[in-house]
Amino acid sequence: MNSNVIDAVREKSPLIHHITNHVVMNFSANGLLSFGGSPIMAKEEQEVEEIVQVADGLLLNIGTAVEQDYKSMIRAGIKANDRGIPVLFDPVGVGASQFRQANVQKLLKEITPTVIKGNAAEIAYLADVKWKAKGVDAVGDGNVIELAEKAFDRYQCPVVLTGKRDVIVTAGKTVTNKTGHRWLERITGAGCLLGTIITSCISVDGDLQEQLKEAVYFYGLAAEYASQLQHVKGPGTFIPHFIDALSYDLTFLKEATK
Numbered sequence: 001m002n003s004n005v006i007d008a009v010r011e012k013s014p015l016i017h018h019i020t021n022h023v024v025m026n027f028s029a030n031g032l033l034s035f036g037g038s039p040i041m042a043k044e045e046q047e048v049e050e051i052v053q054v055a056d057g058l059l060l061n062i063g064t065a066v067e068q069d070y071k072s073m074i075r076a077g078i079k080a081n082d083r084g085i086p087v088l089f090d091p092v093g094v095g096a097s098q099f100r101q102a103n104v105q106k107l108l109k110e111i112t113p114t115v116i117k118g119n120a121a122e123i124a125y126l127a128d129v130k131w132k133a134k135g136v137d138a139v140g141d142g143n144v145i146e147l148a149e150k151a152f153d154r155y156q157c158p159v160v161l162t163g164k165r166d167v168i169v170t171a172g173k174t175v176t177n178k179t180g181h182r183w184l185e186r187i188t189g190a191g192c193l194l195g196t197i198i199t200s201c202i203s204v205d206g207d208l209q210e211q212l213k214e215a216v217y218f219y220g221l222a223a224e225y226a227s228q229l230q231h232v233k234g235p236g237t238f239i240p241h242f243i244d245a246l247s248y249d250l251t252f253l254k255e256a257t258k
């Protein structure tokens with residue numbers, strides 16, 4: 001058997017509406033297509049409700065968001081909440097500017113995410129804990145479990161905190177994940193694409209904790225597999241092989257990375 005969650009995604013091929021940043025649009029669309037889902041990038045305020053109407057999941061990522069994008073995100077998020085489809089929120093670089101901070105606060109008052117996903121610095125900002133960041137990247141180590149649980153308590157929302165060790169917090173349960181490869185830190189958008197993969201996994205029927213665990217575990221294994229291929233020499237050659245690996249079966253990746 002492969003994986004109930006991943007099989008279900010591939011069976012359904014969920015349409016994931018992205019309002020995401022310019023840097024990762026292409027990478028996210030290709031990664032999701034390879035994995036087995038169907039991407040649409042649409043951020044015009046006048047059309048987002050129509051797109052959400054037919055989507056299976058919504059991803060909101062503030063990486064390069066301008067004022068108009070936040071309006072679109074709020075409108076799309078409210079519609080997604082009304083329809084009951086999952087919403088993943090990725091507060092990319094939220095601590096980097098007052099503009100991001102003010103808009104994220106406003107957004108989180110208007111919409112209810114199904115999952116908040118971010119690196120340690122982003123989750124620390126939301127949890128009101130001091131953490132070092134450099135632009136959109138987290139710097140240094142600390143108690144990531146405590147951090148993710150604090151953010152969960154504050155927003156009453158499941159949290160996926162990413163890094164060398166990922167932490168997944170849902171109601172009453174915290175688990176960690178160690179799959180992954182250091183080259184994921186050396187390419188842009190590894191966290192953003194993980195957000196896309198998670199959104200597709202939570203848009204099929206099933207238990208949220210299981211879906212989050214499986215998405216994060218699979219993603220890390222795909223990276224481990226791609227990194228060990230003979231012709232993969234560094235972050236650049238890693239990217240296309242990682243995209244390939246996202247289309248593989250979990251059982252195959254487990255065997256091949258033993």
Ligand SMILES: Nc1ncnc2c1ncn2[C@@H]1O[C@H](COP(=O)(O)OP(=O)(O)OP(=O)(O)O)[C@@H](O)[C@H]1O
Nearest residue numbers: 119162163164180181182184185188189190191192
């Ligand atoms: N040192 C590492 N070793 C193994 N896996 C890692 C490491 N650092 C990050 N990862 C993995 O990389 C993915 C992205 O996590 P990361 O925390 O780097 O995201 P991010 O900072 O939001 O990225 P971006 O902003 O570029 O999208 C996760 O799947 C995580 O498990």
Ligand SMILES: Cc1ncsc1CCO
Nearest residue numbers: 021023063064092136189
């Ligand atoms: C580098 C960068 N800057 C804004 S968004 C983004 C992509 C990774 O988060």
